[in-house]
Amino acid sequence: MHLLLILLLTLNISSTHASDEKTIKELFDKYERVMSEHKTELIDDVFTKKFIRESGGKEEFIEKIKELPKAKKKTKLKRILERWKKSKIGNMFIAKVKKDTHNSKNSEPTSSNFVLIEEDGKLKIDGTVSDDE
């Protein structure tokens, strides 16, 4: 009985972990659609209100997205969630996202560290922090 309790607790912890990862992956799929396919109707799902406000407001942010070249399906780069970590400070997630340069002319891999926080019950991007150590 006790062992079963421990097992259930462990499974519960693992499934929380898995659902976090799934949520983060879904978020970056949406991010990709906003940035590469200009699906700007998704920006409220992807970015925090504070981030959009600090980016000059929704209209200006959409303009910036539209300045980016739309990705063609053949050359579309994938962004890979390399690792993520939930911080003990302020319930914040840091997700390191790596650009997949496979089949790309640009052979140098780059990565970005995104800050994610929960807003209105959803994880959203609150910005990035300068990359490195």
Added chain:
Amino acid sequence: MPWFLSLFILFISQLTKADDSGFFSAPDLSQFSSEISWSDPEWPLELVPIQPETYTRNTNARFCTRPLEMVDTVVIHHSETSPSTTAVEINSYHLARGTADDPWYMIAYSYVINSPYAKMKLPETKVTVGRPLEIVGAHAGSKAFVPMDSEQLKMWRENKILCGKENEEFKLDPALVQNDTIKANVTTLGIVINGNYAPFSQDNPNGYSRRSPRYPTKQTQDLVARLSCQLQKKYPRIKNIKWHNFYHSTTCPGNLKNYIGQIISMAKEYGCTFY
């Protein structure tokens, strides 16, 4: 039953330990100095006021200490965040970025500057102290190595750079040196200007629109010049001002890099020579 309870508590504590970063909030870094005041009747300016700050640290993380004579270079960064981000927030981001295998001790930079972009009024300009100067920073890239001069080599050979965790014995770390070159973090200190001075891209959603690039104000450039000059007056071996992507490929510090020459010229007017 009690044996099971103990076992259960032990099990739970081990579970939490797996992700336990050992953070605690009672820093006593009083043995280190971050003030850069000195007595010089020739100094023509008021000292840049530097705000003190208290940081949470990760006690599971290793860090290295160094004599300040090891430091010869100031490295300029941008934070990639909003200009109003606080030094405490940057510390939280850096703690959160660490991993179980590679935990970060505390904020990577020694000084944090809040200042507005050109043509903006906010945030109010201020300098906040970050990681103490005597603690090796974590900002120039862990794979960047730089040559040592004879004095730096001597300090290294005399075991003056030691690494360890809080409340543990500090030891020499041979990985800091490769063929008489040393990790750039050991000989540099990081100054971060909060803000994002790089263009908007898929990897940099905080970046500026190409129609309206962001620049540092003259006041920000002057502040960096004065702060660097103050550092040189107190620690005369500091002779260089570089920028993050001098050391390795990164967008940091965006177009701040284009202002380093100007900052060096400004510092010269205050009687400091930088390269």
